[in-house]
Amino acid sequence: MMRKQLNKQLWWFTGVASIAALVLFILWAIFSRQTVIEVRVASVADNDSLVCYFVEPNFQLRWIHSVEKQWWEEEYLRQKDGLLLTNTYFQAFGAGTPSTEKFATIQKEGYVGYQINQRFPHLNWVVSRLTQGEIDYAGQRIFIHQLVPDYSEVTIMPKAYSLIDRFNKDFCHELPSDGSQ
Known part of the structure; x- marks a missing residue:
């Protein structure tokens, strides 16, 4: 008993x-919330939007400059209150090229690099196939210009996602590179 x-x-x-x-x-x-980088694309061709995210705090934007036709790279770091542009690298000088900043501590062959250290609450970036825009992070290379129609506006911003939010959105590197949804 x-x-x-x-x-x-x-x-x-x-x-x-x-x-x-x-x-x-x-x-x-x-x-509970995790800070991520959200990539949101508002397409000019239709009313559809694409949203994906990645959790790494460092990322790089790359594109071919429309005038010089050379690669331009910017390195960013996610911070609590926005994004910090840490370094910029370019292959050729032209109008608007920063040249009064300190040289970047790490130089890349074939590029001139400068330390910028400028904060932004978010980034608005217009991409096209001509400029071949891409987002690089954690060994992933996202060819954003292949995912969206030309002249689509890409907004990149830090956000806090709950676990439920994360289930409703895709990792950016899981998106198909041909642009199909």
């Missing part, structure tokens, strides 16, 4: 502990 009562108490305790753990997990999933 005593054994049955202990067994019943053990099952009751296990049930209560399981329910408490489940409630704590649900609360954690609802209220």
Whole structure:
């Protein structure tokens, strides 16, 4: 008889502990947030928009400059209040090229690099196939110009996602490179 009562108490305790753990997990999933970089594309061709994200704090934008026809690269770091442009690299000088800043601590062969350290709350970037815009992060290279119609505006910003938000959106590197959805 005593054994049955202990067994019943053990099952009751296990049930209560399981329910408490489940409630704590649900609360954690609802209220915990992870800072990510959100990439949102508003297409000019249609009213559809594409949203993806990545969790790495560092990323790089690359494109071919429309006048010099040379690669231009910018390195960014996600911060609490926005994005920090840390360095910029380019293959050729032209109008608007920064030249009064300090040289970047790491130089890339074939490029001139400068330390910029300018903060932005978000970035608005118009991409086209002519400029071959891409986003590079954590060894991933996203050819954004192949994913969206020409002259689409790409907004890049830090955001905080809950676990549920993350299930509703794609990692940027999981998007098909041919632009199909």
